Amino acid sequence: MKFYDCKTAPSPRRVRMFMAEKGIEIPTIQVDLGQQEQLTESFRKINPRCTVPVLELDDGTCLSDTLAICHYLESQFPAPNLMGLDGREQALVLNWHEQTNSEGFMAAAEALRNFARGFQDRALTGPENFEQVPALAERGRRRLEAFLGILDSRLGQSPFVALERFTMADIGAFICSEFAGWIKLPVLERWPNIRRWHGKVSVRPSASA
Numbered sequence: 001m002k003f004y005d006c007k008t009a010p011s012p013r014r015v016r017m018f019m020a021e022k023g024i025e026i027p028t029i030q031v032d033l034g035q036q037e038q039l040t041e042s043f044r045k046i047n048p049r050c051t052v053p054v055l056e057l058d059d060g061t062c063l064s065d066t067l068a069i070c071h072y073l074e075s076q077f078p079a080p081n082l083m084g085l086d087g088r089e090q091a092l093v094l095n096w097h098e099q100t101n102s103e104g105f106m107a108a109a110e111a112l113r114n115f116a117r118g119f120q121d122r123a124l125t126g127p128e129n130f131e132q133v134p135a136l137a138e139r140g141r142r143r144l145e146a147f148l149g150i151l152d153s154r155l156g157q158s159p160f161v162a163l164e165r166f167t168m169a170d171i172g173a174f175i176c177s178e179f180a181g182w183i184k185l186p187v188l189e190r191w192p193n194i195r196r197w198h199g200k201v202s203v204r205p206s207a208s209a
């Protein structure tokens with residue numbers, strides 16, 4: 001297998017953290033998003049969506065979504081379990097992972113990419129260029145704040161995001177809470193339950209992946 005990564009980007013970090021939890025090491029190729037290497041002809045052959053992470057399997061199949069990559073890795077390296085043991089657990093992990101992705105991660109990306117100068121004409125990922133819409137930056141920030149409020153309530157009732165133990169849902173939420181710092185949201189000051197949980201997750205060795 002081969003893993004296409006960008007060490008500064010939050011989405012592939014979710015896969016790096018997942019692999020670190022399982023002790024998996026896969027030959028890794030860095031794709032320099034700063035230099036727009038994701039848009040080159042050679043990378044488009046690997047992933048026409050022009051994004052990282054990508055996991056290339058030994059038969060040449062390329063997976064280009066964090067969730068699909070982690071699902072595959074979980075099937076090949078089941079221990080420790082990170083995606084739930086039975087149907088109920090798996091559904092809860094997926095539910096929280098998806099909510100975090102669509103309401104948290106995507107909102108943070110909307111806020112950042114419609115505001116930061118480095119993303120001019122690159123307000124969305126992918127092969128097409130899209131211009132920034134400043135109103136979406138403000139909306140993304142508000143959506144992210146709303147999600148972080150939901151996450152904080154959840155972490156007031158549960159030690160971890162989806163289950164009583166650490167799972168992939170915690171990886172997604174942890175990296176989302178740090179991604180929020182990119183748009184200068186003072187997450188740990190504003191949401192005390194997130195702060196407490198973040199303290200527990202950040203001492204895991206995988207947190208530095």
Ligand SMILES: N[C@@H](CCC(=O)N[C@@H](CS)C(=O)NCC(=O)O)C(=O)O
Nearest residue numbers: 009010011051052053065066125126
């Ligand atoms: N579908 C992907 C989305 C990944 C994604 O958005 N990756 C960003 C880095 S965090 C990217 O490749 N950006 C390329 C760009 O900005 O053009 C997933 O969830 O894994």
